[in-house]
Amino acid sequence: MSEQQLIQQAQQGNTEALALLLRQHYAMVRGYMLKLTMNPSLTDDLVQDTMLRAMEKLHTYNGKSKFSSWLITIATRLYLDRLKRMKVERRWLEQEGRLIRYQVETNQLEWSEAMEMLQQLPPEQRAAILLKHYYGYAYPEIAAIMQCSEGTVKSRVHYGTEQIRKEMKEQ
Amino acid sequence: MTRDKNPVQADPQLLQDQELTQKLLNSWNQLDQLNERTPMPSEEDMFQMLVHHKRRLKHKLWKELAWLWILAAFVIAGSLILMHRELILYIGIQIALGIGAAGYLILTSFYRKKEMRGSTSE
Incomplete structure (x- = not known):
């Protein structure tokens, strides 16, 4: 069926x-x-x-x-x-x-180190990054899923990835 | 149109982003593998869970409906008594309730819109 x-x-x-x-x-x-x-x-x-x-x-x-x-x-x-x-x-x-x-x-x-970084992220940022980079949703779709504005999603993805990049550089 | 970049030379920022994305994908793949090793409920388990939940929802619905009818009976009886004894007070209460309900709706829609806009400082 x-x-x-x-x-x-x-x-x-x-x-x-x-x-x-x-x-x-x-x-x-x-x-x-x-x-x-x-x-x-x-x-x-x-x-x-x-x-x-x-x-x-x-x-x-x-x-x-x-x-x-x-x-x-x-x-x-x-x-x-x-x-x-x-x-x-x-x-x-x-x-x-x-x-x-x-x-x-x-x-x-x-x-991995990346897993450690992901775990330390605020959950809302982790969700936005996951939906964007793993599931491949577009920003408006993520905004609808998370019930927030597209700008908020963009900023969550941006600050989340920046945070991971920064932490990885430091280690 | 001028090109200031050599097309063969990759953008270091882009490379860094790709590398980071790859690292994240590898991490998520590890978690997917962990998930695959976790046992899943059988179809029968799922069916039983849904049947149980349906029964619980039905029970809850009947209970809520009973409370609603009891409450409605009190409110209607109270209103009728008040209307019969103090008509002015009854009208006053009706107006106050109307204003209160409108205020509540306006406030909740305002907060919902505010929540949708979200915080941009994150």
């Missing part, structure tokens, strides 16, 4: 079609969330929230964008909302984020 058919069936209330559809995108959303948060436990939590929110809002999906982009939008907004609510706990989140280094290294993968 094609993705379009699955979406149509899911929108008509078929939970099995929805489960199949969401499972097909699960790895992509999880991968995105892991790169965005750099925090494995927060990732799992937010991926689950994204799936449930997608179920609640499926009737609003109009097919104008790819289904994966729609899920990325939901995931990003959930993360930014979570950050707003957890301002006090940001430090705790950052400390917990160190777990990812352990996971990367125990899986015989490389924890």
Whole structure:
């Protein structure tokens, strides 16, 4: 069954079609969330929230964008909302984020200098850089995803990359 | 049109940017590999999760609806009693509520627009 058919069936209330559809995108959303948060436990939590929110809002999906982009939008907004609510706990989140280094290294993968720099960036800058340089979205698209102006996105990408470049030069 | 740059010579800033982008891409690829090694829920797990959530939403909706009806009953009954006893006060409250609602809508739309503009100082 094609993705379009699955979406149509899911929108008509078929939970099995929805489960199949969401499972097909699960790895992509999880991968995105892991790169965005750099925090494995927060990732799992937010991926689950994204799936449930997608179920609640499926009737609003109009097919104008790819289904994966729609899920990325939901995931990003959930993360930014979570950050707003957890301002006090940001430090705790950052400390917990160190777990990812352990996971990367125990899986015989490389924890690079660039990863360290990415982790130290403010989350909003990291999100803008990730969406721009890894997922290849245009500035207006990122602005729509992050619910801010195009100028803000440009400045986040600029200052974020400048920060990484500066830190790398110093090391 | 004059060209002040040798086309063979690459812009050092551009090279630096490409190098940085490549480093970032390599880092993200490592995280993708980590993600691939993490087990995924089965289709059955997803189905159960969605069914459970649907049930919870339905329950929550009925609960909220019940509270809304109770509240509405109190408000309507109170308004009717007030209208019957103190008509002037009733009209005054209606006007104040109207102004309050309009003020709230104007304020929230202002803050939403402000949030959309975002902070450019980041």
